[in-house]
Amino acid sequence: MNISLKPAETFRGDFSARNSDDAILRFPFPFPEDAYMYAVNIEPHVRGGPTAAYDAVFDIDEHYIGECEDRALTLIDDPLRCQVLPHMRLAEWDTLELLMESLAFDYPSLFELHRQGDQWRWVNHPLGIDQSFTFGDAETLPYPPFEYITRQVQGDFTIQDQRENNLFMDGGMVTSQADWSLNFDLGMSFHEWHGPVPVAHELGVFDRALAYLLRLQFGKPVRRLNWTLTVNPRLDTSPENYPEWGPDKATITPENVGHKMCLRVELQTLTRLPRSNAILFGIRGYLIRLEEVVRVKKWGRRLHRVLRDLHPEIAEYKGMPRYRQTIVDYLSAFDDGAPTNSGTAPEQSRL
């Protein structure tokens, strides 16, 4: 895959992060219809989809360097953003193996993996890393294996142990989350960590999703999309740092909403890990300003309709009440009432 990486942008402070035209067109827009309701929207994670964001097993895009640097900054302030319980040792190596193999295969010009038995050499060109180590021996890496590799990949990751007919969140690297805390959820079961989600419990969504995931097979990963709204392209919207970003919500005006308000989409992948039988949950986040979204005509129309008609409890859960009307008013200017085609693909090849 041919991608050009931007020099480091910022996802805090002056928020210099912008999406190029290519990045906008490859955005994984989450709404296939003009209305939204919770569903078990899980599909096989195979290469290829409505946009180029689906072309690799783990997507790397133009923001790679800036996102890795933002993660490193967050970890300096709060090392507990990366935690793995001791019984997940094999899952750590599973994760490292899967990510290195996938990245080297999908992006040979950016990453290289050389193996001779247990002697591995990992080359990460964008971050200037060339590391030789012994697979299975954590002492030969500068960080524990799960932390080592997830510092070098965009998106958050959690690892779920499977036991007692349930899944337990027994590890993770979480620095770009939509207001949830690994330190709080660590060790929780599937229904426990989904406790705060409204409406979906009553629909039985989590019972069905858990039954499905317990039978997730090695070699057959699956994916789903989730979404919310975030003020500014800020990766770290954590409960721990709420004082940093919470006040931003009060800054939204009709004049700045298009520039400051971002649609935040998570391309979530679930992969059965072969050595540990754990499940790796990848939460690959994408941030796009409303003024960028509406440059794709279909997406502007549809986002207006979805947010205008959204179930009030879901809007509340996603933190929208304060500025929902401001957003809907802004987006209404980009909705001419024309019908939209189903599916999420942009239906235009340039902006």
Place this chain on the structure above:
Amino acid sequence: MARIKNIIALSPTIKRIIFEPADGNLFPPAAAGAHVIVSIPGPTRVWKNAYSLVSKPGKRAQYEIIVRRVTHSRGGSAWLHDHAEIGQMIDLSLPANLFPIDWLAGKHLLLSAGIGVTPFLAYLAALKDVGAAFELHHACKLSEAPAFEALLRPSPHITLHTSRNTLNVTELLARQKLNTHLYVCGPASFMDTVTEAATRAGWPSAKLHTESFGGATGGAPFKARLARAGITINVGPEESLLEALEAAGINAPCLCRGGACGECELPVLGGIPDHHDHFLSDAKRAANNAIMACVSRAKTPELILDL
């Protein structure tokens, strides 16, 4: 695709079969307790049998299985014993693990009988690798003791019982510390003995792990009418419903092929299933509206499936 790299007779009835990747690359990593489904190319049909991997977990250069010739074989194990040859190409599924080690256990108590020891051969390698506490008891016939002795190499933690009388499960469970996990694999009668003793002892279900094997057995032939496809297929006395569906070119979902995982559940619209699985709840069985196609058959001449 895999190539048979070697076949080693461990006893007149037990063989180790070693596979290597046909393309010269590596197999995917597999964990202790994982199995693969081996597509066995018989003269008139393909058998698909699940076998536990006994190779060292994580070893990617080769996979190993151990096959016992079943006394009344439907053909699969007999073919592997009589016709499999070094160099032959065999189709293997990706590994799946329905019997994983619980790494939170303070100690692992492994009980097996007969060929049910196979997943524990991989367990032993994994447990020894990290220095985990374990105790294994294996029961087998006197005639097969030399083969299992060679496989297990008895030690203070590994005991071979050539009579089930020397394996007192109740006494064994009573002397275990808290946070011991019990793993059981063997024929149905052995599984029943152990799980009943565990129930009597108040053993927590979350710390009891079972892997049944044997998979499909034959029975009276019956017809399966596929309501949506509008066709009727015959299920012969020596094949399972799942195998009959596959033979008819229907790509039915499956995973363990032993009635344990739940993947092959099909909705039943008419007729009465003869349940042989370990998955459906009692209520679901009584409702007669679902069947696990890999092991269950029919009590009526015809089943109508929503397929």
